Amino acid sequence: MQSTLDPRSPDQLQQWAARWRDELLLNVLPWWRRHIFDAEGRVLGGRRNDGxxxxxxxxxxxxxxxxxxxxxxxxxxxxxxxxxLDWAWQWVTQGLTDPEHGGVFWHVDAQGKPLATHKQVYAQAFAIYALCAAHAARPDPEQRAVKQALGFFELLQAHAFDKADGGCWEGFTREWQPLPGARLSDKEPPAPKTMNTMLHVLEALTELLRHHRVPAVEARLRELLVLFMDRIWLPGPRCFGLFFSHDWRVLTPQVSWGHDIEAAWLLVRAADVLGDAALLARSRELAVKVADAVLARGMTPDGSVLGEGRFNGRVTDDRRHWWCQAEAVVGFWDAWQISGDPRHADAAWRAWRYIARHHVDPVGGDWFKTLDAQGRLVGTVPKAGPWECPYHHVRTGLEMIERLTP
Structure with missing residues (x-):
């Protein structure tokens, strides 16, 4: 693999697009097809690195x-x-969806029996996102997937958004009553609002609006986009805050460079789908600032992106997580497409080279999910699990194929 990339060379870009296509078709997707469903098409809990x-x-x-x-x-x-696709559709719409109160459960067992019945807003966002993709792949005259996605949005409209200060809350009981202290994992501090949840609600509403121009969806997407630029982005430490009070006081000095570079390009995508020229200009300007900040503080000389740190630059998680590297590729390439700055194109290429050397598993298939600072596998993190999934690297592959192909 060449050590440098000329981002203006059509031949090199086509070769890189072909490499991404091969990675998806020959390595990533086949592994997930073979290893994540049982004989009846139900989703498994996951797979360890040894299979x-x-x-x-x-x-x-x-x-x-x-x-x-x-x-x-x-x-x-x-x-x-x-x-x-049929198996995953059935699993989401029958195994995960609450037939009584709506929305998706947080955890179920092998037969789809609820184990954790609360309604995490993060999960509802991914249900909307997935249903929109299902509609795009297999549209039907009844528009079942879009209608279900709109139903999930209506639940968020009724319960999840803060009418006073904007943004959305983290979670609710099964019956959609407020659930103080709801959080994605025990690793996170209690916070009524988080950047991560709002980023993926924004991502979901972007796709919902793309397929169904509903004024209420447009209004909520616009609200979240402005909040990201005016409240969640912190100009002083040059990062997005992660955890907030209800009135937007940042609660911790944590930085997640993977989330920062992911948000950079998703905000541009949201503004583009909104069709708002002013917000698109603002989001593009911010995307370049974010890329510069991550390049300066969160990317190492070997091309990898660090886990987390603090506002003062101290690194608190030096592991290399697959999703951070994947988001770095598309996030830096998006910044290159906006700025024309060769540093951004080089950062995207270096992130890919790190992935190809360390995360891609050419023997067992798919990618290793977490490595230590020396690029060695962290064996306690499975290849597939409750959080370890194909979303980030498949999305980056699809984005890069489209962006690199004339």
């Missing part, structure tokens, strides 16, 4: 992201219809 089945709850995060992955790959790579 053994992982005995874990079936998370809404994994289930919805599988539906998004197989639907998006089928539609955007023009693949013949496969059973994986």
């Amino acid at each position: 053994r089945e992982l005995d874990a709850p079936r998370s809404a995060v994994l289930g919805t992201r599988l539906l998004w992955t197989f639907a998006s790959a089928e539609q955007r790579l023009a693949l013949p219809p496969g059973p994986e």
